[in-house]
Amino acid sequence: MNSRTLWNDNWYFAKTELGVKWEDRQIWEAKMQPVDLPHDWLIYDTKNLYEDSIGWYRKNFAYAPDKTGNDDRVILRFEGVYMDSSIYVNGEHLGDWKYGYSTFDWDITDALHKGDNEIVLRVVFQAPNSRWYSGAGIYRNVWMIRLPKTHIPLDGIYTSSVETKNGYDLTIDTELEWGTDSGNYELEYCLRDADNSKSPIETENQELFRVKQPLTCGQNKISITIPVDNPRKWDITDPYLYDLQVCLWREQETNSRELCQQEHFRIGFRTMQFDPARGFLLNGRKVRLNGACDHHDLGALGAAFHKEAMRRK
Known part of the structure; x- marks a missing residue:
């Protein structure tokens, strides 16, 4: 049976300068502090909202294969990470994601082993990259999704x-x-x-x-x-x-x-x-369209998604 678990807790975070690599583990690991997701590290220094930097996110978790043998694929879904990210599972580099405004998935099954496992996401922020404040980090939810061997794929x-x-x-x-x-x-x-x-x-x-x-x-x-x-x-x-x-x-x-x-x-x-004479029709009746230029950030609260703040906005 498939499952979908919100994966926002028990993360650790560190910020370093540009140029720090995975192999420089002694540098970024020494700075690790607990953090809750969603998260925007730029908003913490309002005098330097376009600081070039790298964010390191780490999470350890216990993995046990499904006892029935039907659970075959383990997928991490990141709803939003700004900006250039690389994922490492138990020290293995699985790949990179180079766009900050789209949801993306990583199938981490083949890199897992029974027992304790480690996920590290390296996120690079370099300015300029946007006309507005973008924030930096894992600014939306993370999910762990488990699917059976034969399955309907995500968004399928x-x-x-x-x-x-x-x-x-x-x-x-x-x-x-x-x-x-x-x-x-x-x-x-x-x-x-x-x-x-x-x-x-x-x-x-x-x-x-x-x-x-x-x-x-x-x-x-x-x-x-x-x-x-x-x-x-x-x-x-x-x-x-x-x-x-x-x-x-x-x-x-x-x-x-x-x-x-x-x-x-x-x-x-x-x-x-859409009718040239009457405009937009919803269920046969004319409706006036209203809109706004609305970026993804929450102003002085930063880019990390917050349900109550978005509702107020």
């Missing part, structure tokens, strides 16, 4: 809908990555009314549909279109979302099924149109 599910006479046709495209086993697998799609104040797992409301799709071994993409009659439309005055659940099942020799992976999404149904 895409939905789209087309309005019809009776409602909408919902198309769900699903990617698959196969392990070495040759078992029989099946995808199951379920759309439910949702209590929008709760998480998808907490809701057990009326089903709009439940559809099963058998899989052929090696099939790496599945597309299915399902009619949804008269759904409650999403609108800025009524932002209603449904709960879409996608499950990957494996048939057992005992004629039972094993749930390998379960994913939840909030989705809505609406129509949009």
Whole structure:
């Protein structure tokens, strides 16, 4: 069964000058201090907000392979790191990520061993690099994601809908990555009314549909279109979302099924149109668009994401 764990605690941080390398461990390791993520090291010195420097993030953790043998891939997802980062797992350099404004993933499975493991992220900040204050460091959440051998990859599910006479046709495209086993697998799609104040797992409301799709071994993409009659439309005055659940099942020799992976999404149904005479139309009515030039930082609080500060903003 897949899992997704927030990985923001028990990190250590050190700041050094440019030019310090992984091999200079005695320099950066001696400066390590506990730190909570998300984190922006530039905001701590407001008189030098564009200081060229390197940030070192280290975390140790115990790793145990899944006892059932189904847990095969361990992935770290970094939602935002500014700017040039390199990842080391147990001293092995796995690679670099050179862009500061996108989420990225590292599959660290092959570098892990049973017991204690070490993750180090080296983050280089050099100015000038932006027209606005960018901050520096791991400024958004980090997640540890564990997937079974045969699995739906991260961001491997895409939905789209087309309005019809009776409602909408919902198309769900699903990617698959196969392990070495040759078992029989099946995808199951379920759309439910949702209590929008709760998480998808907490809701057990009326089903709009439940559809099963058998899989052929090696099939790496599945597309299915399902009619949804008269759904409650999403609108800025009524932002209603449904709960879409996608499950990957494996048939057992005992004629039972094993749930390998379960994913939840909030989705809505609406129509949009840009008309030369009337402007923007949402669900057939004119809506005036308002916007702002909004960068990712939180002003004097820095670039590290903070839910309450972003809500106030």
